[in-house]
Amino acid sequence: MAEQPAAASGSGDPPQPEQPSKNALKKAQKEKEKAEKKAAAQARELAERQKKEAADAEDVSKDSYGELPLIGSAAFKPTGTPRIDLSTAADNEDKEVTFRCWVENARVQSAKLAFVNLRQGLNTVQAVAAATDGVSKQMVKFCGNVSTESTLVVTGLVKRVKEPIKSASIKDFEIHILKLFVEVKAEVPLPLQVEDAERPLPESGLGDEDEKQTESNAKPLVGLNTRLNNRTLDLRAKINHAIFVIKSGVCALFQEFLSQKGFVLIQTPKILGAASEGGANVFEVKYFDRQAYLAQSPQFYKQMLIASRFQKVMEIGPVFRAENSNTARHLTEFTGLDLEMEFQEHYHEVMSVLEDLMLFIFKELNARYKKETELVRSAYHVEDFKLPESGKVPRIPFQEGIKMLREAGEELGDYDDLSTPQEKHLGRLVLEKYNSDFYVLDQFPLAIRPAYTMPSPHNPELSNSYDMFMRGQEILSGAQRIHNAELLAEQMRKHDPPIDPNGPGTKEYVDSFRYGCPPHGGGGFGLERIVQFWLGLPNIRMCSLFPRDPQRVTP
Known part of the structure; x- marks a missing residue:
């Protein structure tokens, strides 16, 4: 008998697919829900876009903004x-x-x-x-x-x-x-809030360590370094606009008064062949194949113009002083308000013009720039500036000033220069005695004045020189100048350090007095100091648009 084939396994039905696991079912359900949510979000976004487009189409102001x-x-x-x-x-x-x-x-x-x-x-x-x-x-x-x-x-x-x-x-x-x-459109965020620049400086006035100081209402007090590093924003503050409107006003009033007195506006060189004030506080510059200097003042040229028969001259221009002074009242570049004039018989004639000039400026600032002055003083709460009358400006001999300070407890010699604290102390004493924030110290020691200063006929240790002060701080240095070439050369050689009257840049200056020059005198104001002390500001850098000091040459 033939062998029968083996029976097939199973019932003979086709194989059944495996049933999905519970995890696979859950995953599929999640994918489905995710897709439905995405589709719904897209539908909503489309609906919102269509709604916005429809609203924009209906925007009655679309051409007005x-x-x-x-x-x-x-x-x-x-x-x-x-x-x-x-x-x-x-x-x-x-x-x-x-x-x-x-x-x-x-x-x-x-x-x-x-x-x-x-x-x-x-x-x-x-x-x-x-x-x-x-x-x-x-x-x-x-x-x-x-x-x-x-x-x-x-x-x-x-x-x-x-x-x-x-x-x-x-x-x-x-x-x-x-x-x-x-x-x-202004970019945001701003590195400095203009609103913060409207508030007064922290008490110390300098340094980023002050950034965390706040007023009692928790508003930040931003330090001066941060403000100066972002100066274009800082200058937008109303208080800063007011400061520089006043500064511009001082220049305009300076010219207005002196023009009426017959002064001629001049412009003198700022690149010199010799240091105009002598000493080491001068910036040297390479001038092609030789050394030159930035002007410490227009002094030589003011006097040379008097020798040129210009009877009265004035200038507003930059002044450069290489003093490593990081104080609240020093800059390495500032604006000088300078004048020089011949006088008839006594150098006090020049002092009288200078006094009346400043009284005119003060009174006109009160009249013409009252709004700006009050705006700045509202932040710094300074007392009103006390003014004497014309002809009654206190003129205090230097020796008397020394005496006043000694009586108030200061220790200093007869011919010592005054320190800044001593100047301020004397200012308080003068205010108490004369009720004036503006005064003059006359007859300074010769040894602490420039070589071109006329010695005093009363005491060879003194000179016909003077400083003017606001709130106890110096704003002007001035004097009768030597107008005789031989005496000038002699004093230059005696000066500490000595100056060669035949040296490059000085010989022409000395020689200008060999051809007959009338007696003359003058002075130089620091514009930024006038503004600082008038407004009672804590730091002179606030009065310079882009200040220069030993630490700062930008922005």
Whole structure:
């Protein structure tokens, strides 16, 4: 019998697929849910985009706000719309005005209301963006989110307010915004908040160690180094604008007064062949194949012009002093207000002109720059500057000043130079005795004055020289100058250190007196010191746009 084949295993039905595990089912379900969520998010995003596009299409203000192309870089047709100065806001009540400004701060109050504080120069105004038939919610949102310090062109209605606005200098009016365009957007965050630069310096005035100091209301007090390192932002502060408006005013008043007295404005070289004041406090520069020096003063040239028959000269220009003095009243580059004049019989004639010049400047600062002065002093709380009358400026002989200080407990010799603390001490004594913050010390010791200073006829140890002081600190050094070539050469040789009257850069100066020169005198003011002491500022660097001292040559 033939062998039968073996029976097949199983029932003969096709094989069944394996059932998925529980984990695989869960994973599949998660993937499905994830896909559904993604699809739903995409649908929502599409719906939101379509809604926004629809809303934008319906934005009634779409042509009244936004960012303008950079002026000069793209085709742009000027509107020709007249621009106003914010100082004239009160003259434009209920009128539509357009002006350039920048943002002090902006905030969204609600979907239909935003406030923007705007500034132009020293003037600030509150502006309101409110949703109306002509102003959309989108525009309100845009206005309330403009970055601080951005430059804007704003059009709006000037409206009187019921209650004074405390946060703006223009208190009785606000701007109801009709158009707001960003001309230049400010980057954020700012390295220095302009608002912080409005507050006074920390007590020490210098150093980043002061950064953590705060006022009682927890607002930061930013140190001077940080401010100077970010000077373009720091200078935006209203208090700094006021300082430099006053500084400009001092220069204008200096020229105004002296022009009326017949002084001629001059410009003298600042690259010299010899140090104009002698000594070591001079910056040397390589001048082609030889050595030259930056001018410590215009002294030689002022005198040479008197010898040239210019009877009265004045100059406003830079002065360079290589003094390694890191004090609150020294700079290595400052602005000198200089004058020189011939006199008839006595050098006190020159002192009288200088005294009346300063009294004129002080009085006109009070009259013409009262707003700026009060703004700065409101931060530093200095006493008003006490002025004597013309002809009554205290003139104190140097020896008497020494006596006053000794009687007050100071120890110093008859011919010692005064230290800064001693000067300040004497200033307090003079204020107490004469009720004046401005005074003159006369007849300084000859040994501590420049070689061109005329010796005193009363005491060979003294000289016909003087300093002027504000709040007990020196602002001017002046004297009768030697106008005889032989005497000048003799004094130069005696000077410590000696100066060669036949040396390069000095021979021409000495020779200018060999051909007949009238008696003359003058002085040089430090412009930044006048501003510092007038306003009661703690540091002279605040009075220089981009100060130079032994540690700083940038920005």
